[in-house]
Amino acid sequence: MTTGFQHFWIDHALLPDGWARQVRLAARDGRIVEVTPGQRPGPEDIRVEVAVPGLGNLHSHAFQRAMAGLTEATSAGAVAAGGDSFWSWRELMYRFQDRLDPDSFQAIAEQAYVEMLEVGFTRVGEFHYLHHAPDGRPYADPAEMCARVAAAAQASGIGLTLLPVFYAHADFGGVPPSPAQRRMLHDLDGFTRLLERAGDALAPLGDAVLGVAPHSLRAVTPGELAALLPLTEGPIHLHIAEQLREVQACLDWSGQRPVQWLLEHAPVDARWCLVHATHVEPAELQGIVEAGAVVGLCPITEANLGDGIFPMRDFARAGGRFGVGSDSNVLIDAAEELRLLEYGQRLVSRGRNVLAQGEGVSSGRWLFDGALRGAVQALGVAGGLQAGASADLVALDLRHPALQAREGDAWLDGWIFAARQGAVRDVWRQGRHVVRDGQHLQRAGVAKRYAAALAHLLS
Ligand code: ZN
Numbered sequence: 139m140t141t142g143f144q145h146f147w148i149d150h151a152l153l154p155d156g157w158a159r160q161v162r163l164a165a166r167d168g169r170i171v172e173v174t175p176g177q178r179p180g181p182e183d184i185r186v187e188v189a190v191p192g193l194g195n196l197h198s199h200a201f202q203r204a205m206a207g208l209t210e211a212t213s214a215g216a217v218a219a220g221g222d223s224f225w226s227w228r229e230l231m232y233r234f235q236d237r238l239d240p241d242s243f244q245a246i247a248e249q250a251y252v253e254m255l256e257v258g259f260t261r262v263g264e265f266h267y268l269h270h271a272p273d274g275r276p277y278a279d280p281a282e283m284c285a286r287v288a289a290a291a292q293a294s295g296i297g298l299t300l301l302p303v304f305y306a307h308a309d310f311g312g313v314p315p316s317p318a319q320r321r322m323l324h325d326l327d328g329f330t331r332l333l334e335r336a337g338d339a340l341a342p343l344g345d346a347v348l349g350v351a352p353h354s355l356r357a358v359t360p361g362e363l364a365a366l367l368p369l370t371e372g373p374i375h376l377h378i379a380e381q382l383r384e385v386q387a388c389l390d391w392s393g394q395r396p397v398q399w400l401l402e403h404a405p406v407d408a409r410w411c412l413v414h415a416t417h418v419e420p421a422e423l424q425g426i427v428e429a430g431a432v433v434g435l436c437p438i439t440e441a442n443l444g445d446g447i448f449p450m451r452d453f454a455r456a457g458g459r460f461g462v463g464s465d466s467n468v469l470i471d472a473a474e475e476l477r478l479l480e481y482g483q484r485l486v487s488r489g490r491n492v493l494a495q496g497e498g499v500s501s502g503r504w505l506f507d508g509a510l511r512g513a514v515q516a517l518g519v520a521g522g523l524q525a526g527a528s529a530d531l532v533a534l535d536l537r538h539p540a541l542q543a544r545e546g547d548a549w550l551d552g553w554i555f556a557a558r559q560g561a562v563r564d565v566w567r568q569g570r571h572v573v574r575d576g577q578h579l580q581r582a583g584v585a586k587r588y589a590a591a592l593a594h595l596l597s
Contacts, residue, residue, distance in 0.1 A: 140168050140569035146531065147179035150545070152190040152506075154522045157546045165529035168344070168568030173524055184566075188549055190506070191522045192260025192530030192567065193472050194297075194513025197375070197413050197434045197463025199265060200247035200290065204592055205234045206468040224381050224443045232318040234595075236272055240286050242591040243268065247290035249588035252578040253470040254296060258562045260530035261297030263434075263463065263517050265351050265375060265413070267305055267322045269332065274320030280328070281335030288339045288346065293580065295572040297528060298343055299517040301351035301375050302336050304329050304358060304366055310391035312359045322353075326365050333369055345528055345568065347518040349373035355388060355396050360403060373409055373518045375434065376400075380414040380445050397422040406431050411516040413463065416446045423453055432459045432516040437478035439465035447482045454493045454508075461512030473554045473561065476505040480555075502550035528568050535563035535576070 144165050151161040153173060162177035163170060179185060209230050216222045238246075247264075254262055264287050270276050279285065284302060291298035305322040308315045315323055324332060333348070340346035349372035352358045358366070367374065379385055379396040388396045397418050400406060406429040413434035415426065426433060435448055443466070453460065462475040480501055483492045494504035514521030521527050534541055534549055540556035541549055553561040565573035572578060 140165070140529075142167065144529075144569050145180055145183045146186055146189070146529075146566075147177070147183035148186045148189045148531075150188045151175075151523055154524050161523075163523060163529070163531075165569045168529055168570065170523065170525050170527050170529050186531065186533045186564070187536050188534045189523070189531045190258075190534065190550070191510055191527070192532050192565065193258055193506070193510055194261040194263070194461060194517045194519075194521065195254055195259040195464050195472070196263040196411060196432070196461040196513045196516045197265055197436055197465050198250065198254075198262050198467060199267075199465065200250040200262075200287065200467065201235065201238055201243055201268060202231065203250040203253070203467040203470070204246040204588075204595060205231065206466070208234075224445065225383070227443055229318070235268055235321065236318075237595050238268065239272075240277070240282055242595055243283060244286040244290050245584075245587040245591035247287055248293050248584045250467050250470065251290055251294035251296040252581055252584045254464065255294060255565050255567065255572050256562065256576065256578050256581075257470060257472045258532040258565065259296070259464070259470075259472050260528075260532070260565065260567050261299060261513070261517055261519065262291070263299045263301055263373070263375065263411070263513075265301045265303060267303035267351075267353060269302075269324070270321045272321065274323070276328070279335060280332050281339055284332070284336040285339035288343060291346070292343060293584070294578070295567045295570055297345060297519070297530065297567065298340065299347040299349060299373060299519070300336060300340060301349045301373065302329075302332055303351040303353045304362065305353040306362060307357050307359065309356050310387050326362060329366070330369060345519070347372050349375060349518060351375045353377060354384070355399065356384060363404060367405070373411060373516055375411040375413055375516070377413045378415055379417045380440075382417055382446070385417045395419065395422060397426065401425040401429065408515060411461075414440065414445060414448070416440060416448050418449065420452065423449060423458070424456060427453070427456045427458045430459065432461055432512045434463050434516060435460055435475075435479055436463045436465035437475050437482060438469050438471070441478060441482075442466065442468045447486055450479060451483045451487055451492050454495060459512045459515060460508055461516050462509050473557065476502070476509060476554050480505060500547035500551050502552075502554040503547040505554060506550050529566060530568065531566045532562055533564040534561055
């Protein structure tokens with residue numbers, strides 16, 4: 139965080155009500171206090187050509203960045219099992235997470251967060267479930283790994299909404315957990331203590347938010363879910379309906395589909411983020427819209443894991459709220475999450491510009507605005523370039539070929555659909571300059587620690 143007053147002068151700024159020219163933005167202690175278009179720059183102002191608000195990444199498992207690209211070969215037994223799947227990937231992921239200690243975990247998280255900032259994600263919702271030592275016993279500080287997430291956020295500068303995960307069962311109906319899940323498990327008393335200590339670990343960050351994540355309807359019983367909700371006033375996130383096998387198991391257990399069950403048995407409202415919600419029927423979709431919950435879409439990971447495609451076109455038409463997350467972090471790219479979200483819908487509907495609502499609306503602008511709003515809601519913060527929000531600014535590089543000779547929403551379309559890398563030039567987070575000329579200022583040191591951790595883990 140930058141302490142004291144600072145001023146930005148932005149020639150073109152994307153404000154909550156649209157593009158504005160010659161905007162003077164005042165921040166105090168990293169928080170925006172005033173935004174005024176049509177101003178002359180002051181002599182000390184930080185000058186920016188084009189600035190958009192930092193985007194929230196509403197779903198991440200940071201440590202999985204270190205196994206990105208390592209599960210792209212067919213696994214032993216895959217042919218006999220009908221091919222690789224989310225479930226065979228999960229077995230590999232469990233084996234990988236068994237090797238992590240707090241130091242390697244933190245080094246990986248720092249690398250993931252640096253990469254997020256470089257693509258314009260300025261806050262992350264860390265859906266954090268790797269709590270215990272490799273033998274399954276709690277660390278001396280039960281929130282040791284939560285503290286390491288906080289330390290990685292501090293080192294990189296990214297905003298953190300920490301979502302400690304409660305995980306107790308292997309499947310619907312309270313099935314006992316498997317040995318591979320031993321690092322993730324709590325009873326309710328233990329989890330309550332974890333949350334208290336996690337809150338302490340977040341205090342130095344200034345604007346961190348603490349929520350709760352019941353992992354999924356597989357991993358919690360209805361009684362546990364009800365007991366978890368009063369433990370937080372922050373956001374509530376859970377994985378839901380990601381896989382057809384999970385939908386069938388929920389039907390076998392309850393006679394209802396996962397989203398249907400949740401909407402009928404839990405007080406789902408605007409505090410909730412339903413991560414994936416891939417397999418939903420129209421009535422479930424409408425129920426999510428009416429509850430005001432955010433659907434957390436992770437298009438790159440959902441494609442990588444072969445989850446399926448969320449019916450986003452129908453959800454958009456109904457006014458549903460959504461955001462995007464990098465989830466497994468197999469590839470960290472804010473623009474590509476939005477691009478793939480739109481492209482998936484174009485492929486299944488055989489149309490173009492299918493999500494933007496209204497005539498003459500830019501797809502890039504519609505995707506960006508929607509993802510910004512959804513992430514702000516799901517991560518429990520104020521957002522956008524307006525008073526009260528964190529001074530999180532992303533400057534686009536007008537020298538990039540995909541951004542030249544255009545203006546306004548066409549910059550967003552160029553960034554999201556045409557730019558590959560390099561469209562994000564600078565990033566300020568809480569007023570602190572964290573990315574300059576496309577590179578995070580701590581990139582070299584973080585990459586060195588990451589390389590050392592990987593060499594140890596994969597040897
Ligand atoms: Zn996830």
